[in-house]
Amino acid sequence: MTTTGKLRTRFAERRVTIGLALTALLLAGVPAMSTAGAATSEGLECASATQQTFNLTAGDGYVSTPDGNSLYMWSYGMSSGGFQLPGPTLCVVSGQKVTVVLHNTLPEETSIVFPGQRGVTADGDPAQPQLNATGGMTSMVQAADANSGSVTYEFTAGSPGTYLYESGTDMNKQVQMGLYGALVVRPAGHPDQVNNRADSKFDPQHEYVFLLSEVDPDLHLAVERHDPVDWSSYRARYFMINGRSMPDTLAPNHASWLPHQPYGALVHIKPYDASTNPDPAVIRYLNAGTVNYPFHPHGSDERVVNTDGQALAGSNAEDLSYLKYDIDVQPGQSVDALMDWRDAEHWNASTNPIPTTIPAITDQLLVGPDTWFSESPYLGSKGAVPTNITDNNQCGEYYHVAHSHALEQATNYGATFGGMMTVFRIDPPAGCPAN
Numbered sequence: 001m002t003t004t005g006k007l008r009t010r011f012a013e014r015r016v017t018i019g020l021a022l023t024a025l026l027l028a029g030v031p032a033m034s035t036a037g038a039a040t041s042e043g044l045e046c047a048s049a050t051q052q053t054f055n056l057t058a059g060d061g062y063v064s065t066p067d068g069n070s071l072y073m074w075s076y077g078m079s080s081g082g083f084q085l086p087g088p089t090l091c092v093v094s095g096q097k098v099t100v101v102l103h104n105t106l107p108e109e110t111s112i113v114f115p116g117q118r119g120v121t122a123d124g125d126p127a128q129p130q131l132n133a134t135g136g137m138t139s140m141v142q143a144a145d146a147n148s149g150s151v152t153y154e155f156t157a158g159s160p161g162t163y164l165y166e167s168g169t170d171m172n173k174q175v176q177m178g179l180y181g182a183l184v185v186r187p188a189g190h191p192d193q194v195n196n197r198a199d200s201k202f203d204p205q206h207e208y209v210f211l212l213s214e215v216d217p218d219l220h221l222a223v224e225r226h227d228p229v230d231w232s233s234y235r236a237r238y239f240m241i242n243g244r245s246m247p248d249t250l251a252p253n254h255a256s257w258l259p260h261q262p263y264g265a266l267v268h269i270k271p272y273d274a275s276t277n278p279d280p281a282v283i284r285y286l287n288a289g290t291v292n293y294p295f296h297p298h299g300s301d302e303r304v305v306n307t308d309g310q311a312l313a314g315s316n317a318e319d320l321s322y323l324k325y326d327i328d329v330q331p332g333q334s335v336d337a338l339m340d341w342r343d344a345e346h347w348n349a350s351t352n353p354i355p356t357t358i359p360a361i362t363d364q365l366l367v368g369p370d371t372w373f374s375e376s377p378y379l380g381s382k383g384a385v386p387t388n389i390t391d392n393n394q395c396g397e398y399y400h401v402a403h404s405h406a407l408e409q410a411t412n413y414g415a416t417f418g419g420m421m422t423v424f425r426i427d428p429p430a431g432c433p434a435n
């Protein structure tokens with residue numbers, strides 16, 4: 001689904017197709033979306049903590065997929081809350097002590113590793129591999145016993161950026177089962193920067209985590225039935241952002257119909273404006289799966305400023321960030337990317353509103369009798385639309401699809417336009433009063 005300016009005709013056709021599908025999905029999936037409540041219903045949500053202490057419970061539960069399936073999962077939840085996929089997003093400050101208390105309700109031992117963090121301790125001892133009597137490794141770190149064990153991990157938060165936390169015990173199986181979450185380390189004194197560089201500043205109202213993963217439902221069924229796991233037949237069928245597959249990715253955080261999948265993945269921004277909207281959004285990509293996820297937003301590239309918790313900078317502080325149209329996220333990797341939308345040169349509310357004119361009837365999109373596609377390439381005020389139509393656009397905003405470009409990963413069990421896919425919504429520069 002790459003779009004280029006050279007393929008104008010095909011691009012327009014594709015836009016019609018995608019627009020149709022998206023508007024249908026948006027109508028079906030996002031009834032409660034609201035720009036007024038954007039800060040609470042969209043974007044990164046930090047788990048509650050006192051003095052950077054988190055109480056997590058490893059447990060089991062079910063999540064739903066858009067094709068009506070139900071998947072048995074293991075995951076971390078807040079001990080004060082319930083089962084959720086993925087685990088809670090842990091937000092901490094670089095250089096400060098972090099405590100994670102793991103309580104285990106699973107029928108086998110489990111643990112947490114914090115890749116990228118140094119000096120991790122487990123119940124006061126250095127975190128280190130655990131061996132059985134014959135020297136075989138049973139866990140990457142000290143684990144909590146099955147059925148009610150617990151273990152306390154401590155470390156000092158390292159370099160600012162984004163990290164996975166995940167099971168270090170029987171990792172192939174337990175991580176596949178869902179034992180993973182995001183750790184966001186913020187620079188001390190600069191919660192609005194990705195790293196310690198001033199040029200990594202972002203708008204805290206537009207901060208997003210995209211935790212990418214995959215599920216082989218047959219393997220999960222085997223675990224649920226206490227059957228042996230057959231890795232020779234492993235095949236992922238579901239592909240997720242934050243534990244949800246498209247179109248559930250578009251629904252707001254804590255959507256009532258996704259009780260154990262609290263995190264949405266809709267990116268909702270306005271165009272860059274030097275005075276009213278100067279700072280970009282940030283998207284923190286993480287891969288908890290087994291293969292590369294070539295994540296590909298349409299319509300704009302993104303600026304990669306951090307990988308694996310390290311700022312992209314030279315030894316003399318040269319800026320080594322770069323623009324990328326396809327964000328390759330490797331297994332275990334994190335990529336932090338800044339993103340803004342440049343439309344200011346086209347649009348001015350008073351001097352150049354670019355009114356949307358009604359195109360020829362042959363250029364209008366008519367589904368059944370009544371859905372209208374404006375053909376306008378510009379963001380702006382919506383203006384009048386023909387009467388007796390179904391209106392799928394609130395205020396002149398754009399929706400651009402963003403998805404894994406390994407198209408198998410953009411499916412729900414093979415059904416396309418699902419899986420690891422979401423939408424970037426760009427409101428007109430003046431906002432979306434129609435909401």
Ligand SMILES: [Cu+2]
Binds near residue numbers: 001003296298403405
């Ligand atoms: Cu595409």
